Amino acid sequence: MIPRHFQITMALVLVAILISGLIIIHLTHREEAMDLRAGDNAPVAPAVAGKQQQIQILVAYDGDQALRWRTVDAFLPADRGLRAKETLRAVLAQYLQNPSPHPLAQGADIRDVYFIGSDTAVVDTTAQFADGHPSGILLEDLTLASLIETLNANVPGVNKVKFLVEGKERETLAGHADLMSFYQTNAVHELAKEFE
Secondary structure (H helix, E strand, O other), rough: OOHHHHHHHHHHHHHHHHHHHHHHHHHHHHHHHHHHHHOOOOOOOOOOEEEEEEEEEEEEEOOOEEEEEEEEEEEEOOOHHHHHHHHHHHHHHHHHOOOOOOOOOOOOOOOEEEEOOEEEEEEEEEHHHHHOOOOHHHHHHHHHHHHHHHHHHOOOOOOOEEEEEEOOOOOOOOOOEEEOOOOEEEHHHHHHOOOO
């Protein structure tokens, strides 16, 4: 037989646990509701004008040491800079797949594309694009050629392309391909032909 004072103590402990649990559940729901209300007050980004389109992108294949054109669907804004950014992101999306024809580090992305005049594009990439890029002149050249040719095919009038990393100049992509210079699209076009 269990002593009466022990039964009362156990009953009080169980009631205290039950009440504590109910209080925790109530506080959690209240916190979630506050988070939802705070999210409703957040500014909404304006819709970007554009449409879904089929575009041609040039994809690098490491195993074959080749560049091949591929048709993909992409949402392309009307703004030229945003159009260029989304076009280049379509190429990187191919490289970030698993398995990938030309693997790049997770987080490799295009931060923005700026235009100097009407014919010069400045492509600003994330740090992961350069820091995690496989080293080797061929691999680096394939990456840059695929991006520049894709940009040239989908954004008319681009004659020169410059690459930045996190908004800053960098000597090389991963130790070989020069990032200090402006690339002439016609010279890159001739290089790309060698890999087709």
